[in-house]
Amino acid sequence: MHTIPQRQSIPQASQAAVVDRRIEKTVPLVTPLALHDELPLSDSLARTVVDGRQAVADVLNGVDDRLLVVVGPCSVHDAKAALEYAERLRPVAERLSDGLLVVMRVYFEKPRSTLGWKGLINDPGLDGSGDVNRGLRTARHLLLQVLELGLPVGCEFLDPITPQYIADLVGWGAIGARTVESQVHRQLSSGLSMPVGMKNRPDGSISTAVDAIKAASVPHVFTGIDHDGAPAILHTRGNPDCHLVLRGSDGGPNYDAESVAGAQELLRKAGLAERVVVDSSHGNSRKDHRRQPVVAGEIGAQVAAGNRAVVGVMLESFLTEGRQDLDPTRELTYGQSITDACMGWETTEAVLENLRDAVVARRG
Ligand SMILES: O=C[C@H](O)[C@H](O)COP(=O)(O)O
Numbered sequence: 001m002h003t004i005p006q007r008q009s010i011p012q013a014s015q016a017a018v019v020d021r022r023i024e025k026t027v028p029l030v031t032p033l034a035l036h037d038e039l040p041l042s043d044s045l046a047r048t049v050v051d052g053r054q055a056v057a058d059v060l061n062g063v064d065d066r067l068l069v070v071v072g073p074c075s076v077h078d079a080k081a082a083l084e085y086a087e088r089l090r091p092v093a094e095r096l097s098d099g100l101l102v103v104m105r106v107y108f109e110k111p112r113s114t115l116g117w118k119g120l121i122n123d124p125g126l127d128g129s130g131d132v133n134r135g136l137r138t139a140r141h142l143l144l145q146v147l148e149l150g151l152p153v154g155c156e157f158l159d160p161i162t163p164q165y166i167a168d169l170v171g172w173g174a175i176g177a178r179t180v181e182s183q184v185h186r187q188l189s190s191g192l193s194m195p196v197g198m199k200n201r202p203d204g205s206i207s208t209a210v211d212a213i214k215a216a217s218v219p220h221v222f223t224g225i226d227h228d229g230a231p232a233i234l235h236t237r238g239n240p241d242c243h244l245v246l247r248g249s250d251g252g253p254n255y256d257a258e259s260v261a262g263a264q265e266l267l268r269k270a271g272l273a274e275r276v277v278v279d280s281s282h283g284n285s286r287k288d289h290r291r292q293p294v295v296a297g298e299i300g301a302q303v304a305a306g307n308r309a310v311v312g313v314m315l316e317s318f319l320t321e322g323r324q325d326l327d328p329t330r331e332l333t334y335g336q337s338i339t340d341a342c343m344g345w346e347t348t349e350a351v352l353e354n355l356r357d358a359v360v361a362r363r364g
């Protein structure tokens with residue numbers, strides 16, 4: 001535990017009354033540089049990251065006519081199970097690579113509607129102890145292992161500090177439905193080195209995500225930390241590879257052809273590229289994992305019918321289907337989500353095959 005230092009500018013007698021009244025304690029955080037030194041990115045893995053980002057950008061820009069598929073667990077809570085998933089995904093990604101560019105969802109940060117586990121970086125012990133140093137270490141280690149298999153990785157960025165620790169490993173980024181309106185996240189996206197998907201808001205607003213794409217496309221200046229962990233003023237270049245992710249809403253889905261056409265119209269009016277990634281989970285499946293294959297099937301049908309605006313699909317999938325509650329009184333089922341329900345492995349493989357066939361049909 002770290003004691004909170006006295007501030008010289010406030011008379012000592014007044015400090016206790018005004019400073020950090022609701023901070024229980026502060027704990028030193030490892031610096032990005034120290035973590036990078038401990039878990040370095042080799043030249044060959046850096047090539048995997050760069051190639052992955054370029055491949056994603058090529059699909060987004062229509063240079064590559066394959067479909068981007070971001071597939072994997074809703075959240076990683078057990079690095080061993082996530083790595084086993086990656087080991088299964090790798091040969092399938094290779095086999096279907098004529099039609100699909102597969103990026104593994106390796107999500108460590110969970111935005112909550114109200115309360116709940118906030119992900120492996122925030123709470124790797126799954127017990128509220130909040131050992132963020134361990135969380136960052138575990139996350140970086142796992143990302144390196146997945147890259148070692150040759151798979152590009154996708155992460156949601158939620159906390160504005162954590163990208164300095166892991167973003168060098170990420171091929172595709174997401175800004176979630178709950179933060180897409182936030183200036184902090186739009187500024188952050190403008191400086192991220194990879195393509196970033198902006199989700200529509202939970203209430204269904206797509207124009208908010210379109211605004212986010214515009215905002216993130218230009219340079220910004222904001223405060224953050226540098227690689228040494230020191231406070232810094234960050235001047236970004238702007239990110240031209242941001243794009244829309246349709247994830248449905250509390251009110252219903254938005255993956256149907258009419259909704260996709262409506263989204264294209266909004267993008268066109270905003271002067272942005274008409275490219276859309278469709279999330280088969282969340283509002284589009286009403287969080288029922290058994291609906292994801294149906295949604296993915298309908299997206300595949302649009303692709304097979306020639307729709308070129310749909311450039312990608314997101315799937316939530318894990319080793320074991322469904323979800324489970326985080327209950328300290330019982331052992332967790334291996335390879336099953338503790339956040340949103342996921343498709344199981346066999347279903348996932350079949351869904352991926354169908355999506356590949358859809359791409360082949362679109363070429364036909
Ligand atoms: O993807 C995960 C969840 O949908 C997201 O974190 C919100 O979850 P919640 O509504 O259960 O908090």
Ligand SMILES: C=C(OP(=O)(O)O)C(=O)O
Pocket residue numbers: 074107110111156175176177178199247282
């Ligand atoms: C939180 C997620 O999605 P959304 O922001 O669409 O709810 C997610 O993809 O993990």
